[in-house]
Amino acid sequence: MSSQAAPAPASAGATAHPEYAVELEGVTFAYDRRPVLTGITMAVPRGSVVGIMGGSGCGKTTILRLIGGELQPNSGRVLVAGQSVPDLDRHELYLMRRKLGMLFQFGALFTDMSVYENVAFTMREHTDLTEELIRDLVLMKLHAVGLRGAARLMPSELSGGMARRVALARAIALDPMLVMYDEPFAGLDPISLGIVGQLIRRSSDALGITSLVVTHDIYESLKIVDYLYFVSAGKIIAQGTPDEVRASKDAFVRQFVDGAPDGPVPFHYPAAPYRSELLSRA
Amino acid sequence: MNLNRSALDLWVGVFVALGIGAILFLALKVGNLIDFASAPGYRLEARFDNIGGLKARAPVKAAGVVVGRVESIKLDSATYQAVVTLRIEPGYQFTKDTIASILTSGLLGDVYIGLDPGGDSQMLADGGTVSKTQSGIVLEKLIGQFLFDKAAQGGAPK
Amino acid sequence: MLSAVGSGLVSVLRRIGSRTLIIIAWLGYVTRFAVAVVQQSPAALSRLSLTLREIYFSGVLSLVIILVSGLFVGMVLALQGYDVLQRYGAAESLGVLVALSLVRELGPVVSGLLFASRAGSAITAEIGLMKATEQLSAMEMMAVDPLARVVAPRFWGGIISMPLLAALFSTLGIFGAYLVGVKLIGIDAGAFWSNMQAGVDFRYDIVNGIIKSIVFGVAVSMLAVFEGYDAKPTAEGVSTATTRTVVESSLAILGLDFVLTVFMFRGVG
Numbered sequence: 001m002s003s004q005a006a007p008a009p010a011s012a013g014a015t016a017h018p019e020y021a022v023e024l025e026g027v028t029f030a031y032d033r034r035p036v037l038t039g040i041t042m043a044v045p046r047g048s049v050v051g052i053m054g055g056s057g058c059g060k061t062t063i064l065r066l067i068g069g070e071l072q073p074n075s076g077r078v079l080v081a082g083q084s085v086p087d088l089d090r091h092e093l094y095l096m097r098r099k100l101g102m103l104f105q106f107g108a109l110f111t112d113m114s115v116y117e118n119v120a121f122t123m124r125e126h127t128d129l130t131e132e133l134i135r136d137l138v139l140m141k142l143h144a145v146g147l148r149g150a151a152r153l154m155p156s157e158l159s160g161g162m163a164r165r166v167a168l169a170r171a172i173a174l175d176p177m178l179v180m181y182d183e184p185f186a187g188l189d190p191i192s193l194g195i196v197g198q199l200i201r202r203s204s205d206a207l208g209i210t211s212l213v214v215t216h217d218i219y220e221s222l223k224i225v226d227y228l229y230f231v232s233a234g235k236i237i238a239q240g241t242p243d244e245v246r247a248s249k250d251a252f253v254r255q256f257v258d259g260a261p262d263g264p265v266p267f268h269y270p271a272a273p274y275r276s277e278l279l280s281r282a
Numbered sequence: 283m284n285l286n287r288s289a290l291d292l293w294v295g296v297f298v299a300l301g302i303g304a305i306l307f308l309a310l311k312v313g314n315l316i317d318f319a320s321a322p323g324y325r326l327e328a329r330f331d332n333i334g335g336l337k338a339r340a341p342v343k344a345a346g347v348v349v350g351r352v353e354s355i356k357l358d359s360a361t362y363q364a365v366v367t368l369r370i371e372p373g374y375q376f377t378k379d380t381i382a383s384i385l386t387s388g389l390l391g392d393v394y395i396g397l398d399p400g401g402d403s404q405m406l407a408d409g410g411t412v413s414k415t416q417s418g419i420v421l422e423k424l425i426g427q428f429l430f431d432k433a434a435q436g437g438a439p440k
Numbered sequence: 441m442l443s444a445v446g447s448g449l450v451s452v453l454r455r456i457g458s459r460t461l462i463i464i465a466w467l468g469y470v471t472r473f474a475v476a477v478v479q480q481s482p483a484a485l486s487r488l489s490l491t492l493r494e495i496y497f498s499g500v501l502s503l504v505i506i507l508v509s510g511l512f513v514g515m516v517l518a519l520q521g522y523d524v525l526q527r528y529g530a531a532e533s534l535g536v537l538v539a540l541s542l543v544r545e546l547g548p549v550v551s552g553l554l555f556a557s558r559a560g561s562a563i564t565a566e567i568g569l570m571k572a573t574e575q576l577s578a579m580e581m582m583a584v585d586p587l588a589r590v591v592a593p594r595f596w597g598g599i600i601s602m603p604l605l606a607a608l609f610s611t612l613g614i615f616g617a618y619l620v621g622v623k624l625i626g627i628d629a630g631a632f633w634s635n636m637q638a639g640v641d642f643r644y645d646i647v648n649g650i651i652k653s654i655v656f657g658v659a660v661s662m663l664a665v666f667e668g669y670d671a672k673p674t675a676e677g678v679s680t681a682t683t684r685t686v687v688e689s690s691l692a693i694l695g696l697d698f699v700l701t702v703f704m705f706r707g708v709g
């Protein structure tokens with residue numbers, strides 16, 4: 001369905017490996033001179049589910065935005081299916097984005113359209129399908145997330161979990177090669193958590209979609225991912241399969257997995273020594 | 283806010299129709315579009331020493347009836363006379379010895395051109411010139427004349 | 441002491457300088473945005489349904505306030521105008537007075553101000569809210585340009601609505617003046633309308649008024665979509681943006697009105 005864009009430009013003696021959906025090499029990014037990411041290197045094999053974990057504000061979402069071409073890295077390479085994203089012009093970028101799907105943190109459904117219209121959006125914009133075909137496809141996608149009966153509802157009438165699922169249906173509407181999930185588990189009840197996790201895993205297995213999940217929910221991620229990257233203060237400080245992660249002796253990974261309040265990520269915000277601050281007359 | 287497509291189209295259509303209707307209303311009933319657009323008729327020229335407060339588009343009246351409009355006012359730099367072009371509606375003919383005077387309707391009223399036809403058998407044609415004219419009254423000159431006369435009267439006897 | 445004054449002066453100058461640079465950079469940013477919107481316009485206009493929808497939301501939904509305001513403004517003009525004119529025996533010129541005031545000035549300006557506060561702020565809020573809930577980013581990631589799909593239709597919807605609203609405002613105003621002047625006060629209807637027709641010129645007054653309302657429409661619509669697009673993606677950011685739209689649009693209308701009036705209505709008569 002999604003047409004292949006022109007073959008990757010001969011940019012940078014491509015060491016691009018076609019078996020990887022996404023590759024980042026030595027990527028740095030700074031926002032207004034404040035460094036956000038330093039030397040990020042990761043490779044996401046096609047058809048796998050990869051998680052990016054870290055505390056809030058450590059740059060996880062920035063990675064997604066670099067992959068989607070919303071931001072340009074200061075240095076390093078960002079490759080999607082072998083194509084260097086920062087080198088694409090506007091038209092090529094839009095062509096590449098048709099191969100992507102993205103699930104935003106709270107769904108980001110278009111509030112002035114119904115659920116049906118939301119899922120049909122990309123089909124209407126990018127294809128010439130007839131209305132009957134679109135209808136069949138939309139109902140199929142909604143059925144896959146269990147919300148076929150909600151097709152006529154408006155986004156304002158949906159619960160958080162339902163909105164998230166509709167957004168997922170919308171993200172996979174054109175059977176993309178890669179789907180990126182930005183905090184898909186945030187703020188959901190336990191049942192919805194399970195549902196979303198299962199949907200991510202199953203869409204990957206059934207449709208061969210590569211899934212990149214950015215989250216800080218360690219419990220849910222360990223259940224569904226093939227590989228995990230840990231990001232802290234803009235650097236990758238640990239990585240591994242779920243088993244490796246659970247068995248890891250790395251202090252940061254342990255703090256994360258165990259949910260310990262203090263460790264490599266300190267509990268206290270940097271401040272003057274407690275005793276001297278209490279005793280001073282500031 | 284899922285608005286029915288046909289209801290939306292209807293309302294937008296009504297809105298645009300009303301708006302264009304308003305513009306037409308303003309143009310025709312409030313402004314003088316028709317006057318301006320349908321300006322048939324023929325032109326006459328008249329020269330005045332002073333046009334007073336005459337403006338373009340002022341009415342041209344004969345016996346109080348509007349028979350046309352002032353089209354343009356220019357100054358002849360050779361004779362320093364005002365050259366006024368009148369557009370007269372078709373169907374009205376004026377004799378060659380018609381007098382064109384600049385009059386005021388009421389004390390503070392609008393200035394217009396009054397046409398007084400004479401007895402000549404020949405009529406003015408398109409492009410013709412009204413040779414007999416009476417300039418407009420300039421109030422200051424009138425007052426000045428009045429005072430001068432008064433002063434002259436007062437000075438003579440005694 | 442002199443050095444203190446000197447350094448104080450320098451810091452003031454530096455602040456003025458950086459402020460000016462910020463304003464100039466902002467102008468450049470707005471211009472680039474405006475150019476981008478215009479570039480995306482053909483795509484938006486060919487999807488007529490989107491633009492029609494926006495004409496509904498900014499034009500049709502503003503009808504009530506415009507019509508009612510126009511009526512009242514016309515009626516008040518007639519009352520006040522009569523009060524002054526009848527002192528000079530020129531009550532029959534009431535029609536001309538009201539018509540010219542409305543068509544040349546009050547129609548475009550007041551309807552522009554009302555449009556800015558009703559429709560302009562709504563547009564800003566809509567776009568700002570879409571930005572805050574990441575709908576614009578989602579659209580971008582789905583390879584649909586939000587400028588073409590969200591911004592440009594609202595821009596053109598505003599431009600098309602404005603002159604129509606201004607004309608309706610003036611029309612209702614004249615009607616209101618008629619009600620007060622002829623029906624209530626008792627001025628001769630014939631004199632009312634004929635003096636008006638004689639005094640109002642299509643090209644000079646009405647067309648100029650329409651040109652003004654189109655210019656105001658462009659200014660208000662561009663400011664409204666820009667502030668929405670540029671808003672900080674928080675609830676506070678959106679509310680700040682809507683306020684800015686109304687304030688900036690009002691200032692722009694009044695300033696442009698002055699400039700346009702100087703150029704259009706020189707050497708009246």
